Amino acid sequence: MERIPVLRMGSLLLITIQVDMHDKLALQLQDDVTERISDWGSTGVLIDISSLEIVDSFIGRMLANIAGMSRVLGAETVVVGMQPAVAITLVELGMSLTGVRTALSVEAGMELLYGNAFTGSEDEQRTEA
Amino acid sequence: MNDLAEIISQNQDRLRTEWIRTMSSSVERADLISKAELDEQCGSILKAMVEGVKSSGAENIAGGGWNTARDLLNSISTSRARQGFSPTDVATFVLSLKQPLFAVIRDKMGKTPDSLFEVIWSSTQLLDRLALITTESYMATREELIMRQQQELMELSTPVVKLWDGILALPIIGTLDSARTQVVMESLLQAVVSTNSRYAIIDITGVPTVDTLVAQHLLKTITAARLMGAECIISGVRPQIAQTIVHLGINLEDVITKAKLSDAFGLALQRSGRAVVKTSTAAAANPLSGLFSKREE
Amino acid sequence: MSSVLKREVLPVKTSNDVVIARQKVRQLAVELRFSLVDQTKLVTAASELARNALDHGKGGTMTVETLVNGARSGLKMIFEDQGPGIASIEDALKDGYTTGSGMGLGLGGSKRLVNDFSIESEVGKGTRITAVRWK
Numbered sequence: 323m324e325r326i327p328v329l330r331m332g333s334l335l336l337i338t339i340q341v342d343m344h345d346k347l348a349l350q351l352q353d354d355v356t357e358r359i360s361d362w363g364s365t366g367v368l369i370d371i372s373s374l375e376i377v378d379s380f381i382g383r384m385l386a387n388i389a390g391m392s393r394v395l396g397a398e399t400v401v402v403g404m405q406p407a408v409a410i411t412l413v414e415l416g417m418s419l420t421g422v423r424t425a426l427s428v429e430a431g432m433e434l435l436y437g438n439a440f441t442g443s444e445d446e447q448r449t450e451a
Numbered sequence: 452m453n454d455l456a457e458i459i460s461q462n463q464d465r466l467r468t469e470w471i472r473t474m475s476s477s478v479e480r481a482d483l484i485s486k487a488e489l490d491e492q493c494g495s496i497l498k499a500m501v502e503g504v505k506s507s508g509a510e511n512i513a514g515g516g517w518n519t520a521r522d523l524l525n526s527i528s529t530s531r532a533r534q535g536f537s538p539t540d541v542a543t544f545v546l547s548l549k550q551p552l553f554a555v556i557r558d559k560m561g562k563t564p565d566s567l568f569e570v571i572w573s574s575t576q577l578l579d580r581l582a583l584i585t586t587e588s589y590m591a592t593r594e595e596l597i598m599r600q601q602q603e604l605m606e607l608s609t610p611v612v613k614l615w616d617g618i619l620a621l622p623i624i625g626t627l628d629s630a631r632t633q634v635v636m637e638s639l640l641q642a643v644v645s646t647n648s649r650y651a652i653i654d655i656t657g658v659p660t661v662d663t664l665v666a667q668h669l670l671k672t673i674t675a676a677r678l679m680g681a682e683c684i685i686s687g688v689r690p691q692i693a694q695t696i697v698h699l700g701i702n703l704e705d706v707i708t709k710a711k712l713s714d715a716f717g718l719a720l721q722r723s724g725r726a727v728v729k730t731s732t733a734a735a736a737n738p739l740s741g742l743f744s745k746r747e748e
Numbered sequence: 749m750s751s752v753l754k755r756e757v758l759p760v761k762t763s764n765d766v767v768i769a770r771q772k773v774r775q776l777a778v779e780l781r782f783s784l785v786d787q788t789k790l791v792t793a794a795s796e797l798a799r800n801a802l803d804h805g806k807g808g809t810m811t812v813e814t815l816v817n818g819a820r821s822g823l824k825m826i827f828e829d830q831g832p833g834i835a836s837i838e839d840a841l842k843d844g845y846t847t848g849s850g851m852g853l854g855l856g857g858s859k860r861l862v863n864d865f866s867i868e869s870e871v872g873k874g875t876r877i878t879a880v881r882w883k
């Protein structure tokens with residue numbers, strides 16, 4: 323059966339959700355992530371939801387579950403790329419996704435996890451402290 | 452009611468000509484529409500009226516047989532509204548058919564007063580209803596136009612300013628109502644994504660009052676931004692507003708607030724790991740040689 | 749009184765049906781030219797309610813109708829099932845209420861995503877939830 327691919331980048335797991343998920347697919351993803359963390363000793367999980375146009379309570383719970391389970395296994399999770407319409411709807415729905423850290427982009431997410439992704443800016447010169 | 456249908460159907464040309472003549476003497480904006488166009492519109496309506504009376508009768512203009520007539524009247528009314536005709540002009544368009552129609556009916560049925568009365572009565576009712584359709588349509592078009600202009604006005608009055616790489620400011624001027632706050636929320640969140648800004652400063656110096664509803668909307672915006680991975684700081688909180696917030700029992704525990712926009716900017720810079728440093732080559736204003744020049748060392 | 753322009757009935761019997769229901773609501777919302785945020789709210793509400801009919805109601809149907817009321821247009825969704833029904837509608841509307849496992853948000857969340865919302869339910873007979881969003 324089709325699965326959402328879980329990619330490995332060193333100690334980071336990268337997951338990009340691009341399809342309109344049905345429940346079984348979501349549950350399969352939860353299983354796959356926990357298994358991979360165990361297999362590869364990953365310390366970070368980055369879930370890119372920038373293609374998701376809908377996040378309902380089921381998907382929200384899935385994200386919270388993945389974050390919770392990963393933490394128990396020693397890995398931190400960041401969800402990135404949430405679309406504005408999705409954020410507005412989640413707030414209205416009453417979902418706060420506590421326990422799930424978020425970032426605006428994959429780079430920001432990596433910086434959050436490993437604190438070393440420097441996104442240069444044209445406004446300033448960086449000086450090492 | 453086939454009498455009416457036949458009368459109209461067999462006298463279309465006469466009715467159309469007389470109708471246009473009656474209209475021209477009462478409608479003000481004759482310059483806005485060409486004679487050929489008017490001719491065509493009246494002809495189509497007469498045909499549609501025949502169809503309507505034949506299939507659904509003269510009473511039930513909501514019926515399927517009247518669809519063509521209703522559509523025609525709605526589109527004529529909408530285009531008149533856009534062209535700048537007054538509502539009276541549009542209703543008069545339909546009502547000026549009465550005189551020619553009654554004249555024709557009297558010619559055909561003048562010998563039978565009872566039937567004459569019946570047909571005149573149902574045709575006057577029919578034309579009144581058709582005129583009301585055009586008025587409703589006209590109103591709907593104007594309302595749509597006003598709403599669109601309001602929307603554009605709202606969008607123009609909520610600019611999003613990039614203060615620095617990754618730091619946005621949203622100065623809000625004027626009262627925040629439900630609809631406006633929605634627009635503000637959406638513009639802010641969209642800007643956060645498109646400029647990849649982790650910090651958004653919502654400045655409410657220009658907002659006269661904050662009530663529970665507005666506060667709720669602001670809190671929703673902040674929560675949504677947080678869900679996306681951005682932080683909001685509220686600045687420009689005036690003493691009166693601070694008092695109102697406390698009196699209303701609004702919980703702003705999770706929200707960072709600053710009195711001044713500059714403080715909020717400073718905080719955002721600090722949080723994003725930046726410091727502002729003073730260098731020794733500050734420029735001095737020299738009125739004699741241009742606006743600014745380097746100070747000679 | 750609103751008139752119905754279009755009506756379609758879809759089954760909600762499998763988790764794949766929930767996906768199809770979402771896509772149908774999205775399609776109609778786009779046709780009616782709802783804003784992106786309103787589309788998202790409608791589709792999310794559909795997903796919540798469809799899943800509710802499936803998980804708690806043991807499967808049922810979703811009826812979608814395109815409505816016209818004067819100059820306004822709207823989208824109506826009706827979810828019906830012959831499941832166990834809801835004992836306390838008041839409780840079901842509270843956030844955090846769930847009879848299953850997980851942090852179910854209850855129907856109160858869906859209610860906030862639409863303009864008109866109503867629940868009819870009888871224990872042992874079934875449930876019918878109607879949700880409408882106007883443009």
